[in-house]
Amino acid sequence: MQFDSPTSPHGHARTSVTRVMLRVIYALIPGIAAYIYFFGWGVAINILLACVVALVCEGAVLRARSRPVWPFITDGSAVVTAMLLALALPPLSPWWLTLCGTAFAIVIGKQLYGGLGYNPFNPAMLGYVMLLISFPLEMTSWTAPQMLLEVKLGLIDAASAIFAGRLPEGLPIDAFTMASPLDTLKTQLLLDQTVSNVIATSPIFGNIGGKGWEWISGGFLIGGLWLIYMKVISWHIPAAMLGALFTIAEIFYLIDANTHATPWFHLVSGATMLGAFFIATDPVSAATTNPGRLVYAAGIGILVYVIRAWGGYPDGVAFAVLLMNMTAPTIDYYFRPRVFGHDRK
Amino acid sequence: MLAAVLSLGVMSVVFGLLLGFAAVRFKVEGDPLVDKIDAILPQTQCGQCGYPGCRPYATAIASGAADINQCPPGGEAGILALADLLGRDPKPLNPENGQVKEKMVAAIDEPRCIGCTLCIQACPVDAILGAAKQMHTVIEQECTGCDLCVAPCPVDCISMVPIAQTIDSWRWPAPEKARIAGSYR
Amino acid sequence: MSANLYHDGVDILHGQRRLWSFHGGIHPPQHKHESTNLPVIRAKLPERLILPLHQHIGEPAEPIVQVGDKVLKGQMIGRAQEFLSAPVHASTSGTVVDIGDYAVPHPSGLNATCIVIEPDGEDRGLEHPRVGDYLQLAPSALRNLIRDAGIVGLGGAGFPSYIKLNPGKLDGIDTLILNGIECEPYITCDDMLMREYPREIIAGLRVMQHALQARVCVIAIEDNKPEAFRALHDAALHEAGIDVILCPTVYPQGGEKQLIRVITGKEVPANGLAIHIGIVCHNVATALAVHRAVQDGQPLVSRYVTVTGGGVSQPRNLDVAFGTPVRDLIIQCGGDPAAVKRLVMGGPMMGYALHSDAVPVIKTTNCIIAATEADIVPPRPVMPCIRCGACADACPVMLLPQQLYWYAHTNDLDKVQEYNLFDCIECGCCSYVCPSNIPLVQYYRYAKGAIWIKEREHEQADIARQRHEFRLDRLAREKAEREARRRLKKASLAKNQDNTPHTEEAVDND
Structure with a gap:
């Protein structure tokens, strides 16, 4: 009598890469819902378009690399990348922008490095940064929140704006776009305005951050906390990134409140929450040891502030993540946990 | 001007002394490169590389007379280790020197042995016991599997046999690659 | 805690000593109740008993019987070798019908030497001398008795027990821990043993305590075995210096180093043994075997x-x-x-x-x-490592399994050692939680084996080099001697021809 004889353990937890990615997708839902509520259907169209492009690109490259297509298409990682990239794009971006960015993220950012598990950089952020550098105009013409619009765009209107570049009743695109809160703040501060003055005079600011942005950030925060609860991500990266960003923002706010926004403003603005819970936590490109994760994420938090305050771009999450991605292997090498029975080094 | 000349002069003296001290203090005995190469070679002493033993081959590699791909018992791992040590590009084993084979040991079919001592003279590591007109036997643990004793035997009573695996020598194999979707790199 | 652990209206867990915890660990489905419903019975004797000579860690036993010999139950048939070994006894009476290679329990599926006994059905036992009062015996005599009874660690490792009953040069040890944790799913043999023989286990513990001169004894049981806990707790109620402790269930708490950490808060040093920090750990079944060996003179023949x-x-x-x-x-x-x-x-x-x-x-x-199919996970495709760190969170040794895997699968044997591969206890927690389904433990076992093979090859190469150099020296010496003799002969010949009077002197001086 012969039996199959693989190695122990003979049991396995009910977990898989697909399950992990699906949970990340579920966790994005509250933030996406808030995003769609405040910025219209363009967000949803971007996400769908990016997902389709990502899956097509992933399948095509896997086939070209003669790798098994099905297990990797269904692992959900391409969809997560596509969603994160789409969430970073302006809600009414033209279709080709989403297409270029997603294709770049999947083909060059992920597959050319070896596919799932081998990409040193966060693919979504690579795609985003490529677009930001190549198409700065399109990437910064942000849609205004719905409550500031006189004419609201429906699903059909958004679709025609994205795919045909046509807006209803011949309205100019300027009627729907304005600079994002971080952008506004940055430009106004350069004009020697004070923070309180800027926030008081511009309609896009709400109680803490930009109108609507507070709620979107809240949505991502809730989803992220659920991911920690479900043990999909560890608390180290979000805590260290938000903690570092808050601390450095608080320091400069205390030094000069006129030229530096409040730490709370930084936490709810731009991609902070999305970045802390969903982008910086991408396990493949992040540091993998728990002590290393603290260092890695604190680095991101500090860099985000540095870029926002003194850099050339209004938001810095993408650059900060990519810069720290580069350092992740070194951080992992130097920040290792103490092994049981060994002395602390 | 004077200060510059003086300081440069002092510095040159200090560095000169330092270098001189280092040359004495860290003087290297022998030829460490040959030793390092020899440590990588499998010590089969089979001569398939074209040199009469591992150390002559190591010396030849160190002097540039021989290439790093002439040792079949060392296999690919050996070539990689040599390439790594010498900072050269690894290359496939030179087929003129032979092929990579599983490690075997010599076994004497003792009833047929006539006690001629030719194999004892051929063995590079003195792993065959026996005297003239007496039966010879191989010390299995010491045999390097070099094959050199097989040809001299006038009655063809020496054969190379694979080393039997026992529970003590068994080790877990690497996981099968076939099941691994992502291991194509 | 699900079970009612009150005794005469008193919470028996009240005042239990403080417990510590170790990093990581997992909670796989238990599957323990399936096998505790029926009472324990003796298994029928088979037509042939196959007794491997190597059932323990260390050197195999040497056979001391021959084919055709009649043996009695409990008769020693394999003698322990000098260093780290254990004897083997006949587990029933019968005839030795073969001594040869048979398939033995081993992951390799290879054969090893076994003594085969055909039972005569009478199950006649050898009369063993009984030890009256073990307290009169010197600890060393007690250890010899336990060695001769063939007792090895029955928790699964099989380390000869008499070695772990030697306190060494220390004057006794501090804590003797009896391991009734049984943290692996499915297994319930220690559970049943503790329920049925609590007094005997404690008696065995006392013997061990005497051999080790241990200050305190602790019996640790996981809280998924309330019946066993209550049985031992009651049996130890009037015993001084024995703490019966209930530990929250977590795998792999039964690992020696993990259990010592939980009970004492101490970590066994990576390259050290528990005894170096004054602690010894034995399994509950081992304690029972010790009791039987000492009380009834019965060697270990069943479990x-x-x-x-x-x-x-x-x-x-x-x-x-x-x-x-x-x-x-x-x-x-x-x-x-x-x-x-x-x-x-x-x-x-x-x-x-x-x-x-x-x-x-x-x-x-x-x-x-x-x-059956239902018990095991069907093989799923192994995905690349996504470095999620779930393995590191589960590792009870605080290793970085993802890094170890990375270096093991690229065959970087130096790096895996730098990442402390040899601290891995192969508990399987990392493989269990891996979302990519990577057989991590097998990679570590493979890497350990590859390092072992490489080191052995290195040793052999060193020996071969020495022997080769020695041979070259010998050949050179022989050649020089031949040369010297030849020259001498030539010289003497020449001198003989010259017929000078000094010739003989020169030869004599040589």
């Missing part, structure tokens, strides 16, 4: 074995004579060997799959899982 899994209709614990083939146990528990997909010896986390059901039960066999 409790859990036979469970979907492949048997009556999962239960059996009292099995060593050498009984696994197939007989499965049939006795209502199993159909043909329906079994995988046969695991040991638990699902660390046990190994058997290649054949003809292999015998040995001293370290605590459990047989006759697994």
Whole structure:
């Protein structure tokens, strides 16, 4: 009598890469819902378009690399990348922008490095940064929140704006776009305005951050906390990134409140929450040891502030993540946990 | 001007002394490169590389007379280790020197042995016991599997046999690659 | 805690000593109740008992019987070798019919030397001398008695127990821990043993305490075994210096280093032994075996074995004579060997799959899982590592399994050692939680083996180099001697021709 004889353990937890990615997708839902509520259907169209492009690109490259297509298409990682990239794009971006960015993220950012598990950089952020550098105009013409619009765009209107570049009743695109809160703040501060003055005079600011942005950030925060609860991500990266960003923002706010926004403003603005819970936590490109994760994420938090305050771009999450991605292997090498029975080094 | 000349002069003296001290203090005995190469070679002493033993081959590699791909018992791992040590590009084993084979040991079919001592003279590591007109036997643990004793035997009573695996020598194999979707790199 | 642990209206857990915890660990489904419903019975004796000479860690025993010999139950048939070894005893009376290579329980599926006994059905035992009062015996005499009884660690490792009953140069040790944790799923043999023989286990513990001159004794039991806990707690109620402790269930708490950490808060140094920090750990079944050896003079010839899994209709614990083939146990528990997909010896986390059901039960066999499709995870495609760190969070040794995997699968044997591969206890937590389904533990086992092979090859190469150099020296010396003789002869010849008077002197001087 012969039996199959693989190695122990003979049991396995009910977990898989697909399950992990699906949970990340579920966790994005509250933030996406808030995003769609405040910025219209363009967000949803971007996400769908990016997902389709990502899956097509992933399948095509896997086939070209003669790798098994099905297990990797269904692992959900391409969809997560596509969603994160789409969430970073302006809600009414033209279709080709989403297409270029997603294709770049999947083909060059992920597959050319070896596919799932081998990409040193966060693919979504690579795609985003490529677009930001190549198409700065399109990437910064942000849609205004719905409550500031006189004419609201429906699903059909958004679709025609994205795919045909046509807006209803011949309205100019300027009627729907304005600079994002971080952008506004940055430009106004350069004009020697004070923070309180800027926030008081511009309609896009709400109680803490930009109108609507507070709620979107809240949505991502809730989803992220659920991911920690479900043990999909560890608390180290979000805590260290938000903690570092808050601390450095608080320091400069205390030094000069006129030229530096409040730490709370930084936490709810731009991609902070999305970045802390969903982008910086991408396990493949992040540091993998728990002590290393603290260092890695604190680095991101500090860099985000540095870029926002003194850099050339209004938001810095993408650059900060990519810069720290580069350092992740070194951080992992130097920040290792103490092994049981060994002395602390 | 004077200060510059003086300081440069002092510095040159200090560095000169330092270098001189280092040359004495860290003087290297022998030829460490040959030793390092020899440590990588499998010590089969089979001569398939074209040199009469591992150390002559190591010396030849160190002097540039021989290439790093002439040792079949060392296999690919050996070539990689040599390439790594010498900072050269690894290359496939030179087929003129032979092929990579599983490690075997010599076994004497003792009833047929006539006690001629030719194999004892051929063995590079003195792993065959026996005297003239007496039966010879191989010390299995010491045999390097070099094959050199097989040809001299006038009655063809020496054969190379694979080393039997026992529970003590068994080790877990690497996981099968076939099941691994992502291991194509 | 689900069970009612009140005794005469008093919470017996009140005032329990403080427990510590170790990093990581997992909570796999227990599957323990399946095999605790039926009472323990003796397994039927098979037609032939196959007794491997190597049932423990260390050197195999040397056979001291010959084919055709009649043996009695408890008679020593394999003698322990000098260093780190254990004897083997006949587990029933009968005739030795063969001494040769048979399939033994081992992950390789290879054969090893076994003594085969055909039982005569009488099960006649050898009369053993009884030890009156073990307290009169010197600890060293007690250890010899335990060694001669063939007792090895019955928790699964099989380390000869007498060595772990030697306190060394220290004047006694601090804490003796009796391990009743049994943290692997499915296994319940220690549970049943503790329920049935609490007094005997404590008596065995006292013997061990005497041998080790231990200051305090602790019996640790996981809280998924309330019956066993209550039995031992009651038995120890009036015993001074014995703490019976209930520990929250977590795998792999039964690992020696993990348990010591939980009980004492101390960490056994990576390259050290528990005894170096004044602690010794034994299994509860070992304590019972010690008691029987000392009290009744009975050597170790049988043990409790859990036979469970979907492949048997009556999962239960059996009292099995060593050498009984696994197939007989499965049939006795209502199993159909043909329906079994995988046969695991040991638990699902660390046990190994058997290649054949003809292999015998040995001293370290605590459990047989006759697994059907439902018990085991169907092989799923292995995905690349996404470096999520779930393995590192689960690792009880605080290793970085993802890094170890990275270096093991690229064969970087230096780096895996730098990442402390040899601290890995192969508990399987990392593989269990890996979302990419990577057989991590197998990579580590492979890497450990590859390092072992490489080191052995290195040693052999060094020996070959020495022998070769020695030979070259010898050849050079012989050549020089020949040359010298030749020259001398030539010289003497020349001188003889010259017929000078000094010739003989010159030869004499040589």
